[in-house]
Amino acid sequence: MDALPPDLVSIDLAARAVSLRVDASLYPVGAVYAAAYVFLDRCYVLLDRPDAAHVRVSLSWKKGDPPAGALEALAGEFANELLSCAWRARIAEESRAVIEATTARALSGAMGAPSLDDLESFQFGDEAFEDPLGIAMSWEEKYGKQKKEAAK
């Protein structure tokens, strides 16, 4: 087993199993769960927590004897899946605020037009509202004087 570090992965051929030592600070438990779930149909998955900083993942071959190199391949595939799940979990965590804000805006927009009670309680004041684009101005106010000046 050249590719996988021996301090992290150990193979027990007699038990037809491979064991991975996962650093819990790099891979959250949610990512370990997600990766383990993917492998439930391929092998027997057993999780353990030998200490607070690590999770041990044991993958046991289901039927018969595994072909040569199959357990190493299984460990490598699990490691890849674990990395993928951890990365997705991190992206989801980082974009959580944006997703929540977008969802809140979408829900408030979906509430529809204001009710009669909302309109009744609305404060109509005498103060002029801001009109930076001149939408509330009449045509004469906006263009009439300019035309006269332009005519001169």
Place this chain on the structure above:
Amino acid sequence: MIELRLHRELYRGECVDEAMKALGAYAAFERAEEPAHWVVRVTAASPERERRVAGELGNRALGLTVKRGGA
């Protein structure tokens, strides 16, 4: 007999119980509790059958735990 030790921080107790019920027809189970683990002793007609039932029990308990959002 195979002894399966499922850590309490990683497996829900109710999920272990459900897995034992689902596989009760294939082996005899004896459950014990330790401070950090749910312990299940599996006894079946042959060692290979014990291994298989213990593996399926662990998978089922883990699957149910994951589906319910973790331990």
